[in-house]
Amino acid sequence: MAAVPALPVSLSGRFKGSFAYFTIKDRLPQILTRVIDTLHRHKNEFFEEHGEKGVEAEKRAISFLSKLRNELQTDKPVTPLEDELPDAALWNQYLDYQRNLPNGNGEPSWFQSPWLYVECYMYRRIHAALAQNPPIDNFDVFKEGKAQNFFESQEAVIALCTYFQELLKNIKDLDEKQLQEELFKLLQVSLWGNKCDLSFSAGEDSSQKSSPLQSLENMVPYILVNDMEKVWSLLVNAKKNRTERSNVRVDIILDNAGFELVSDLVLADFLLSSKLADEVYFHGKSIPWYVSDTTKHDFNWTIKQLGSANHMWMSRCGINWEGNLKKGVWVFHDHMFWTLPHDFSSMSEVASDLYAELQKSNLLLFKGDLNYRKLTGDRKWEYSVPFHQALNKFHPAPLCSLRTLKSDTQVGLKPGQGEQIQASESEWMGELIFILRHLIELQ
Structure with missing residues (x-):
């Protein structure tokens, strides 16, 4: 029996000059400073709503976060969570696992431990700072x-909703080739929408100012791996093989709120309207996460904003999408696992209920950089390693990753492709190169 090759090392802040090092050294403290400033700015609001109790809670939360920032900047050991939230035991078990790794660096700390772990841990501690301090425990510091981001992307949202509503008028008359072209367009819009990421910009403005539909042709050369044809084939075959008892189901594992979420909702509506899918499940975060990730509140708020917009096609989209939720052809799920530090190869063990849910899908669309990092274990893979190998046996259903590169992990490239791009574009990580990556490995 052939030996299983050892997994590459995890990306971490101990690699100076890496994006992980830059993130832990600069971006994470900036994000914490913005969170502290946000709480300061809402002091009067907390007082008006909750009196002195609100102000005291704000002071305690700021003290907690200032201490956290100091721990991070001085590379202190990662400490167990002391709250009693439902996921605390899983986090503390994961800390023990990190402590006992045979090739670990001793006591886990901010710069020495896996970047994926400590970055997730920071957001979980931000959540604890609020959750442990009622009456401001439900305040979303990133809201x-x-x-x-949503309001500053209005021009792009209007352009996309207008395009889509015009498309719906004629969708029944489109032949298969035209349907395929429209799917490819909306997949690309959803891909480019992933640029709007507030954790990457450390909270600075990252809204989509203009219509991405106008620049799709120009952006094609920047797609490193383009498996859209396979996505189309998979959906068409699923539709052909559908029986009266079985629906074609697509799951979208969401990333950012704002314009990206609107682009995902348009894609989901197209899948239903074109009859390429019968139902779409959306998976979001159960707590505020990575600055701009979509929670249930963000999901519902966005659809309501569209529905009440003073623009015919925006409001038409919002009203239709409310209807999809009421009819049950759209379903929003959140699950604790999406905000744990584990990569997805652990899902079947840590969250067997979620894994079983994803197994019901015909196609899983994973949005964004964090999902890609969790799919591939956020390791120092060679660029040419096949995607299915980096997934490390995670395969509940055929899956597709739509991701704008904002970090170092990248697999599935042709031999020499990564090195060639790196030589010509020294800033290719997190700058100009984006990816649509898809794996179909039917068991």
Whole structure:
């Protein structure tokens, strides 16, 4: 029996000059500083709503976060969670696992431990700072930024909703080739929508100012791996093989709120309207996460904003999407696993209920960089390693990753392709090169 090759090392802040090092050194402290500033700015609001109790809670939360920032900047050991939230035991078990790794660096700390772990841990501690301090325990410190991103992307949202509503008028008359072209367009819009990421910009404005539909042709050369044809074939075959008892189901594992979420909702509506899918399940975060990730509140708020917009096609989209939720052809799920530090190869063990849910899908669309990092274990893979190998046996259903590169992990390239791009574009990580990556490995 052939030996299983050892997994590459995890990306971490101990590799100076890496994106992980830059993130832990600069971006994470900036994000914490913005969170502290946000709480300061809402002091009067907390007082008006909750009196002195609100102000005391705000002071305690700020003290907790200031201590956290100091621990991070001085590379202190990662400490167990002391709250009693439902996921605390799983987090503390994961800390023990990190402590006992045979090739570990001793006591886990901010710069020495896997970047994926400590970055997730920071967001979980931000959540604890609020959750442990009622009456401000339900305050989302990232809500303002997400709303601002949505409103500042209005031009692009209007353009996309208008395009889509015009498309719906004629969708029944489109032949298979035309349907395929429209699917490819909307997949690409959803891909480019992933640029709007507030954790990458450390909370700075990252809204989509213009219509991405106008620049799709120009952006094609920047797609490193393009398996859209396979996505089309998979959906068409699923539709042909559907029986009266079985629906074609697509699951979208969401990333950012704002314009990206709107682009995902348009794609989901197209899948239903074109009859390529019968139902779409959306998977979001159960707590505020990575600055701009989509929670249930963000999901519902966005659809309501569209529905009440003073623009015919925006409001038409919002009203239709409310209807999809009421009819049950769209379903929103959140699950604790999406905000744990584990990569997805652990899902069947840590969250067997979620894994079983995903197994019901015909196609899983994973949005964004964090999902890609969790799919591939956020390791120092060679660029040419096949995607299915990096998945490390994670395969509940055929899956597709739509991701804008914002970090170092990248697999599935042709031999020499990564090195060639790196030589010509020294800033290719997190700058100009984006990816649509798809794996179909039917068992």
